[in-house]
Amino acid sequence: MARWEPNAPERLAQAALELFAERGYENTTVLDIAQRAGLAKSTFFRHFQDKREVLFREDALTGPLLAAIAASPAGAAPLEALARGLDALGLHVLKPERRDMAIRRRAVIDANLDLREREALKGVSLTAAIVRALEDRGASDLAATVAAELGALALQISYERWSDPAATADFGEIAAQAMDEVRAAASSL
């Protein structure tokens, strides 16, 4: 009988990162991850399609980002709506206590081609989702696409800076700065 498991995706992701750091991504099985998290293997597969996916809990970022874009004032320009989205990520997801996990996650992905491929694909999917969210606000196809590429770039730069062990600022501050830089660079091309 399936029990309700509080916060299972989070626990599985945490367990996976521990195991990947201890014995490597290749030497860790889904069963290992489930056992470390104190959960059944079937619980893993209720939440993730395969082992790679445990590192890409896309709803964790995509949901709050798109919700904040949708909730931006009607008159806000695409990049302004995106800036609000990044700010929401800092407040609700990429909180200071999550930074250690982000640093470890980065190291695992960088070391594995399959994971870098999956990450690249997720980046493409996220950008496509941002395009749709901006079009829903009335932006033209091209304006939405260009803004989404620049917003995704600001997110990537912010995430890299924030998950640098030497970083001290909150994600929201880092993201606001990155967005300003990207905007300035785009307008001066």
Added chain:
Amino acid sequence: MARWEPNAPERLAQAALELFAERGYENTTVLDIAQRAGLAKSTFFRHFQDKREVLFREDALTGPLLAAIAASPAGAAPLEALARGLDALGLHVLKPERRDMAIRRRAVIDANLDLREREALKGVSLTAAIVRALEDRGASDLAATVAAELGALALQISYERWSDPAATADFGEIAAQAMDEVRAAASSL
């Protein structure tokens, strides 16, 4: 004894596309591809790391694109250098007689998750290579990154429009138009 095989990568890519269209990507082996091209399996692996790679002859696009960026006048802005790169692709690689192959390639990739992942990763690698080429010309890290993202977007839009069965214009014309549109959208954000 290994013979010199004229134009082997091109012949293998052509044979692969024929077979993928006839029997599907999953049902085609590397041996099938080599045999259809009249080449040895070992010749395939001299040119491509795996079956997926035969659809991504990256040097075919990356080499001419980066060479044209590097050959742009010293004073050319990053997006101007990129526009020259896209023009070179139209002249030397994405020629009218290659369009049928591009249309068939698109259909194979769209139908397969593994291939879409590899394509996303190739897109990320290509963008990174463009960033380095622009930095070599003296652009700052951020200016090079923003220009490379916009240039890669213009390339993607151009390639999609050009490989649309209904397209009639040459790649160079389509790319110049797409670059103008992307530039205008970026400066009006």
